[in-house]
Amino acid sequence: MNDHAIVVQDLTKRFGKFTAVDHVSFNVRRGEIFGFLGANGAGKSTTIRMLCGLLSPTSGRASIGGHDVTTQPEQVKLNIGYMSQRFSLYDDLTVEQNIRFYGGVYGLQNDRLEERMAWVLKMADLKGREGSLTKTLSGGWKQRLALGCAILHQPRIVFLDEPTGGVDPISRRNFWELINQLSDQGITVLVTTHFLDEAEYCNNIILINAGKLIAGGTPSQLKRDYIVHPILEVTCQKVVDALEIVRAQPWVLEVSVFGTRLHVMVKDEHEGASQLSALLAAPTFGLGTIQRIVPSLEDVFLYLLDRDDGGKA
Amino acid sequence: MYRLLRPIIIKEFRQIRRDPTSLGMLLVLPTALIIFVGYALNFDVKHVPLVIFDQSKTAESRELLEKFKRTDLFDYKFDVQGYEEIEQLFLHRQATIAVVVPKAYADDVLAGRDVRIQLLVDGSDGNTGGQAVANASRITAEYSTRLAVDAIARMGGRSYIPIDFQPRVWYNPDLLSRQFLVPGLIGFILVLTAVISTSMTVVREKERGTMEQIMVSPLRPIQVIMGKTLPYLLISLLGATAILILGYVLFDIHVRGSLIVLYGGILLIVLGALGQGLLVSTVTDSQQVAFLISVFSSLLPSFLLSGFIFPVSSMPLVLQLLSNLAVNKFFLVVVRGVMLKGVGIDVVWPQFVYMGIFAALMLGISTRRMQKRAA
Numbered sequence: 112m113n114d115h116a117i118v119v120q121d122l123t124k125r126f127g128k129f130t131a132v133d134h135v136s137f138n139v140r141r142g143e144i145f146g147f148l149g150a151n152g153a154g155k156s157t158t159i160r161m162l163c164g165l166l167s168p169t170s171g172r173a174s175i176g177g178h179d180v181t182t183q184p185e186q187v188k189l190n191i192g193y194m195s196q197r198f199s200l201y202d203d204l205t206v207e208q209n210i211r212f213y214g215g216v217y218g219l220q221n222d223r224l225e226e227r228m229a230w231v232l233k234m235a236d237l238k239g240r241e242g243s244l245t246k247t248l249s250g251g252w253k254q255r256l257a258l259g260c261a262i263l264h265q266p267r268i269v270f271l272d273e274p275t276g277g278v279d280p281i282s283r284r285n286f287w288e289l290i291n292q293l294s295d296q297g298i299t300v301l302v303t304t305h306f307l308d309e310a311e312y313c314n315n316i317i318l319i320n321a322g323k324l325i326a327g328g329t330p331s332q333l334k335r336d337y338i339v340h341p342i343l344e345v346t347c348q349k350v351v352d353a354l355e356i357v358r359a360q361p362w363v364l365e366v367s368v369f370g371t372r373l374h375v376m377v378k379d380e381h382e383g384a385s386q387l388s389a390l391l392a393a394p395t396f397g398l399g400t401i402q403r404i405v406p407s408l409e410d411v412f413l414y415l416l417d418r419d420d421g422g423k424a
Numbered sequence: 425m426y427r428l429l430r431p432i433i434i435k436e437f438r439q440i441r442r443d444p445t446s447l448g449m450l451l452v453l454p455t456a457l458i459i460f461v462g463y464a465l466n467f468d469v470k471h472v473p474l475v476i477f478d479q480s481k482t483a484e485s486r487e488l489l490e491k492f493k494r495t496d497l498f499d500y501k502f503d504v505q506g507y508e509e510i511e512q513l514f515l516h517r518q519a520t521i522a523v524v525v526p527k528a529y530a531d532d533v534l535a536g537r538d539v540r541i542q543l544l545v546d547g548s549d550g551n552t553g554g555q556a557v558a559n560a561s562r563i564t565a566e567y568s569t570r571l572a573v574d575a576i577a578r579m580g581g582r583s584y585i586p587i588d589f590q591p592r593v594w595y596n597p598d599l600l601s602r603q604f605l606v607p608g609l610i611g612f613i614l615v616l617t618a619v620i621s622t623s624m625t626v627v628r629e630k631e632r633g634t635m636e637q638i639m640v641s642p643l644r645p646i647q648v649i650m651g652k653t654l655p656y657l658l659i660s661l662l663g664a665t666a667i668l669i670l671g672y673v674l675f676d677i678h679v680r681g682s683l684i685v686l687y688g689g690i691l692l693i694v695l696g697a698l699g700q701g702l703l704v705s706t707v708t709d710s711q712q713v714a715f716l717i718s719v720f721s722s723l724l725p726s727f728l729l730s731g732f733i734f735p736v737s738s739m740p741l742v743l744q745l746l747s748n749l750a751v752n753k754f755f756l757v758v759v760r761g762v763m764l765k766g767v768g769i770d771v772v773w774p775q776f777v778y779m780g781i782f783a784a785l786m787l788g789i790s791t792r793r794m795q796k797r798a799a
Contacts, residue, residue, distance in 0.1 A: 163640045164639075164640065165636060165639055165640060185642060188640060188641060188642045189642050191640065193637070193640040195633060195636065195637075197632070197633035197636075198633075199632065199633040199634045199636060199637035200634070201435065201439065201632075201634060202632070203439055203442045203443065204435065204438055204439065204442075208435070208438060211431065211434075212431050212432075212434075212435045213431075213637075213641075214431075215428070215430060215431025215432075215434075216428070216431050216432070216638060216641045216642075216643055217641060217642065218427065218428060218642070220427075260637075261637075
């Protein structure tokens with residue numbers, strides 16, 4: 112219990128008849144990067160908003176750094192940082208004015224405020240632009256400034272809700288370096304994303320679908336536990352036509368499209384490969400190579416979501 | 425407490441300074457309105473265009489008509505020669521009132537018989553027409569009394585007027601409508617600008633997501649509300665002061681009573697209006713909707729229902745009851761009483777109580793609604 116920064120038990124939120132979050136339970140260890148994955152509308156943001164005290168849960172409980180979110184919201188708020196996809200900054204204030212405002216809201220003053228401001232400016236690479244209006248900054252800069260403002264008060268636990276939405280790939284990579292640095296300092300980071308490549312950076316992951324938790328574990332655990340069968344990557348020119356035919360075969364366990372390639376899950380690597388090359392032999396498919404690949408998290412999640420939705424239908 | 429309020433207050437002032445529209449609304453609108461209302465919005469009925477149809481054309485009739493020509497209540501245009509001409513002048517809006525003197529006027533007056541003077545009025549503008557009739561009647565009555573006194577004297581009797589009616593108007597001796605309107609304008613402008621500006625500033629933060637960011641901080645909703653309203657309270661007080669100074673400089677309108685009582689009233693109505701603006705901001709997330717609701721909920725009641733222009737006592741009963749929702753109605757009693765009559769708190773305390781209840785309700789409900797969304 113003590114090495115858990117976040118403990119969530121049966122957390123549920125209903126809006127009228129709609130259940131947005133349905134008995135979700137998970138634990139987050141101190142200092143880890145915890146990925147919270149799911150499609151848009153799956154209940155990620157609602158969960159985070161309950162953990163930050165922005166929404167009250169319908170039932171269940173959650174404790175953040177040992178403080179209960181419903182009974183001790185003030186302590187929770189002092190110990191967390193929160194940053195959302197909207198990069199909640201004042202566009203009509205300068206960089207420095209934004210930092211001073213959020214610092215003041217958390218009660219930072221004098222030397223401590225100056226010190227933290229210098230830290231944020233360095234971290235966000237905004238030195239020399241203190242006087243720029245925030246609306247003139249590009250997405251990546253705004254993103255780092257928003258993160259800086261969210262952790263000015265040096266919280267031990269940080270919630271990042273889709274922090275990489277709407278920024279370019281280089282900014283995204285830089286941002287993950289910052290997240291790693293926070294984690295190295297012992298700060299617990301809970302991050303939601305729908306970029307599955309980002310999930311590989313996380314120590315632990317949970318996947319939520321339609322308000323329910325459907326899987327959890329480390330990235331390698333998830334791959335090992337759910338992808339027990341080999342996955343073959345097939346390159347061909349008519350991906351869509353090939354998909355139709357491959358999907359209909361009884362010996363195919365799972366198939367999904369990745370750009371110009373198909374990922375096909377079969378029971379046996381060699382038998383599957385020969386069956387596939389026979390099936391797609393016709394020149395119209397323009398078959399290229401067939402080879403076994405190490406499964407990615409994307410394979411895992413497409414498999415899990417497919418299984419979950421299939422179970423409901 | 426203040427340590428946590430300060431960042432919001434500073435930030436709010438910085439944003440107001442950067443936003444020319446809100447600054448314009450808070451400072452230019454009051455100035456423009458007072459000049460507009462003071463000079464243009466005038467109910468005083470003077471210089472009503474007058475024509476005369478004198479069928480008698482005698483020294484006696486000219487003596488009577490001279491009374492009409494020598495007052496600034498009427499502007500004598502010219503003599504006409506018939507009723508058709510009067511009608512044409514009324515239709516073309518060249519005359520509003522016509523005095524018709526009968527042919528036998530001089531003979532009848534000299535013989536001591538009753539005479540009839542006819543007054544024709546264009547009543548399409550009821551207010552002007554009504555006041556013109558009253559003014560004309562008064563002029564004629566005065567002249568008639570003099571004729572009677574003279575007649576009695578000629579017959580050797582002692583002059584005797586049964587009733588000497590002496591109207592004396594207090595507080596606004598010249599019966600100027602701007603004396604009545606300009607103080608009322610203070611409440612109207614304060615309510616309008618305070619409701620609109622607070623609702624817009626809160627909803628703007630909701631649209632940008634910064635409100636959410638503040639809500640995850642240790643600030644309590646009451647601190648957020650105070651931090652956001654105090655700057656607007658201060659600006660509203662400045663606006664009210666500007667109106668008082670302009671009213672004094674341009675229109676010679678003094679504050680006869682206590683400035684402390686007056687500012688106490690201003691403080692209460694602004695607090696109520698700020699609360700109303702916050703309440704509006706809790707029911708919508710869009711600036712457009714917030715603006716519309718603010719304008720409807722502040723402009724209409726404080727303009728139409730409050731007694732600012734139209735007296736509440738002459739409204740139908742339903743509207744009279746509704747008028748109690750317009751906080752400006754109570755402020756008007758205070759501001760007119762203190763400025764024009766010099767009354768003190770001993771007279772207007774019930775209005776203070778009502779405005780206090782209104783402000784407490786508005787601020788209380790909006791704080792609760794904000795807390796509910798947050799916690």
